[in-house]
Amino acid sequence: MSIQDTSRRTVIKQMGATALALGGGTLLGARSAFAADPVQLISHRYPALEFWAGKMKTALPGVDVNAQLIPFEKMGELVTIAMSSKSATFDIVYVIDSTVASYARNGWLRPLDDLWAKYKKEFALDDFSDAAMKMCSYKGHIYAIPGTVNTMMFYYRKDLFDAAGKTPPKTMAEYQALAKSFHTPARAGTIDCLKPSDATLNEAHWYMNTIGAGWFDDKWKPIFNNARGVRAIEALKDTTKYAQRGFATAANDECTIALQQDAAVMGQQWATRARSVDDPKQSRVIGKFDWTPMPEGKARVLTDGYAISAFSKQDPDKLFRIMATATREANMREAAAMLVPPRKSLLQDPELRAKNRFYAAAAQAIETGVPFPALPEFYAVGEFISRRILQAVTGEMPVKEALDKAASETEAYLGTRGYYK
Missing domain, CATH: 3.40.190.10 (Periplasmic binding protein-like II)
Structure with a gap:
């Protein structure tokens, strides 16, 4: 099933069904039903992304993060429906290099350049590899915080x-x-x-x-x-x-x-x-x-990570801090067995390479890989x-x-x- 052959009404019904199935108990779009107005995260699902979602839930004391983790194609359908209607349904959106370009071109993502500069030192943002940053940017602007090089x-x-x-x-x-x-x-x-x-x-x-x-x-x-x-x-x-x-x-x-x-x-x-x-x-x-x-x-080869919806009503500083806290070096080191970290300090870490025997091959594959167009x-x-x-x-x-x-x-x-x- 795809956006092209699915009616808008059907996909919106699926959005509600997905929310209920994942334990939300409420339609994703019904913001008023969430008493504390939690941050809404939508993401693809695999072990590393489940880890990041867990870290986002505990990133900021007193801030509730509701994570919807679903297969990639279905996630893309729901994001497209919400964003194309300028809905504030989602606050933090999982992206990969090709969707960064697509969503940014459509005006669906908030540029992060100002927040990147503001929090660069606190979260050691200059530790992210050049390759990862290139794939998280579009036309000279940063749109996502890298979570994984894959x-x-x-x-x-x-x-x-x-x-x-x-x-x-x-x-x-x-x-x-x-x-x-x-x-x-x-x-x-x-x-x-x-x-x-x-x-x-x-x-x-x-x-x-x-x-x-x-x-x-x-x-x-x-x-x-x-x-x-x-x-x-x-x-x-x-x-x-x-x-x-x-x-x-x-x-x-x-x-x-x-x-x-x-x-x-x-x-x-x-x-x-x-x-x-x-x-x-x-x-x-x-x-x-x-x-x-x-x-x-x-x-x-790709970089995936997290971006802020241009239509979110939440405080962008709060959203950025959630993403940056979740992907800081200590957490990325903890998750190293599940991913190839996009931080330079960890990619070359001898201890991590010794513990994760696939790292050497992954590092070589990244060097020889080709991103999607x-x-x-x-x-x-x-x-x-x-x-x-x-x-x-x-x-x-x-x-x-x-x-x-x-x-x-x-x-x-x-x-x-x-x-x-």
Whole structure:
């Protein structure tokens, strides 16, 4: 379900249902129902984000923070509905690099430059890496406080690789050959996460940058349907022969479970999921995985964090202090097992690197990674790009035809946004 094919009334009903399901007991928009007028946080959900939400709840004495943590696509739908109507429903909003650009362009976020300068020393804000700050900014203005640097890495069962005399792949061809060689009825050769739209775009991004020439040219004209782009998606289609069952509806959670439950040997997955395959409460393969950057690099890298809604009625100083307190160095050190910290002092910390064995691979993957295109509308056009890719991969349409349709739809959409004047 997407904004494009969901009525406004339906999505607003879902907003209420989400609030009730998460324990709010009241429609999110009904501000008057909250006696203490708590700060409203909306966020994607994974372990590191649950940690940040918990820290925000206790950041300022006497300030109540109501955290709504939901899957990425649904969160995006609710934010879009609220922000496009200039609603004060949300105060603090989870963002990633591409949504920073989109929301800032639309005027939905409050610039943080003044607050950044005011609290720079108190919260050691100059400790954030340049890469993280670049992805939290738009047209020279800061719009978010970084919470995590995240990148997709190559996960592989070192025990199975060692037993077979195999080493991690260096090329796409080697990756596919390994997926085929390890594939059995009981255990998939690789994971693939192709649930539209975020998971599909994440997965295809590596193929589009390794075999293809990227998504767009310098005029924002699609190039993902050229000869190299077609070869990229054909390679993805070929790889799915060795994927876990249900790959077409699998996102990060489903793919992580496949790795944890000994149902797949390898694949690309986020660095923030590395700790979960060693979690004795969830995993059957503790200590058996290792990590490297994706072959040839060029997998997705992003910074996520928190921004202030331009329509919030709350005191911006209070909101900024909540975010900055939650992400200060001591808390980030505590959360280091769940994320790759965007603070320079922690990224290079020998003790943290020793405790978190995925750090070395993550640091290398960040250096070789490629962010999504800096196009504010990338997630909007990604809705139909991802669906066309899935149609191509599952054989519903020929690859070239599917990508040509996606390119045509993308150009039509961006044309209405003034990109090709």
